[in-house]
Amino acid sequence: MLYMHDLWVNWFEGEENGYNVCRFHEWRKEDGIELIDQIPLLFVSDELFHFIENDLQDLPPALLQDIHRKTYMKKNQERQTVEYAAVVTNGKDVVVFDTIGYTLPVKKSRLIPRQERLVFEMVQGKIPEPYYMDKNIIKEHHILSLDPRKMAGLTRRERQLKQLLMMALDQLKNSDHPEEVRYWLTEWDPGQYRSIKQFSVQEAWERLYKGTCSGWSTVHEELCKKMVKGQPFFETIWQGENERVSQHMNSRN
Incomplete structure (x- = not known):
């Protein structure tokens, strides 16, 4: 298992579309930036990456099991355990998620550019984890969730x-x-x-x-x-x- 340390995240909660999980250059002063002390890094398939980035449905059970209680946040100098959180990449893009105890990616964030580059370096030459996905899940766009x-x-x-x-x-x-x-x-x-x-x-x-x-x-x-x-x-x-x-x-x- 790969791990990353001292990550700055800017959570966007309840966003099913990746375009609303803002890139670093769109972060605002009033956004609540948090520091993650330690978090697993998962190299996944394009299909699973886009599913996590652009949906709000249950994550593969094996993925949840692999990351269970392996993330630590720093709050008021205290180290707090997070149930399910991870940095995921397909080798081309990166997103961070936290399920806040559920089984779906409720909160999502991007990384600052320097930490994004580190992600790509860490997975270079590695093979994506073969997590099983339900092929029947189809994302539907509509007026309140535009393509x-x-x-x-x-x-x-x-x-x-x-x-x-x-x-x-x-x-x-x-x-x-x-x-x-x-x-x-x-x-x-x-x-x-x-x-x-x-x-x-x-x-x-x-x-x-x-x-x-x-x-x-x-x-x-x-x-x-x-x-x-x-x-x-x-x-x-x-x-x-x-x-x-x-x-x-x-x-x-």
């Missing part, structure tokens, strides 16, 4: 706001005010105003969803801002992301 291709190239802030927009769209789909759908589609694509009046509610919603789920632009941002207005939970997320931008700009001036 990674829909998030490609976006910053952490843009991904957060895009997820917020998708939450608002999902709420819109299930609302009791069908005319709102045509209204928001007109906001998104005012040039289609005459045609939009002829669309059914379902067709209007599908066009709005398909139009907004690709990329990110100022038009996306404006639509998101308008759709979340007056909804306290959504507005809190919106304001949080935009306050960070203001703070960043002020710190540069």
Whole structure:
């Protein structure tokens, strides 16, 4: 068993998609960075790596058995045992997970670049562990868990706001005010105003969803801002992301 020591981690909890487990260059000052004293390193197949990185389902029992209580965190100068945690790599990428006592990767983190390079050096020339995986597990993407291709190239802030927009769209789909759908589609694509009046509610919603789920632009941002207005939970997320931008700009001036 390979082990790593003194690792800095930035946990993202309950994230089933790897694009939301932020790379080091996207870590923020307010993130809760923790120090791991010791943790097992597992070299696994591409298939198992992507499963751990991009899903929230039960891990192979043999893997859990191999790492059981072999991780130690440092908190207030005390060494605390962790039930199930590990650094995993397929030789091309790295992710750290902690099940917080369950059997699925509830918390995930990336590593700082220097420690990532060390991972690749440690597994060089080695063979991946042959952990059994259930071949019937199929990952399904949907409006609240977009396909990674829909998030490609976006910053952490843009991904957060895009997820917020998708939450608002999902709420819109299930609302009791069908005319709102045509209204928001007109906001998104005012040039289609005459045609939009002829669309059914379902067709209007599908066009709005398909139009907004690709990329990110100022038009996306404006639509998101308008759709979340007056909804306290959504507005809190919106304001949080935009306050960070203001703070960043002020710190540069």
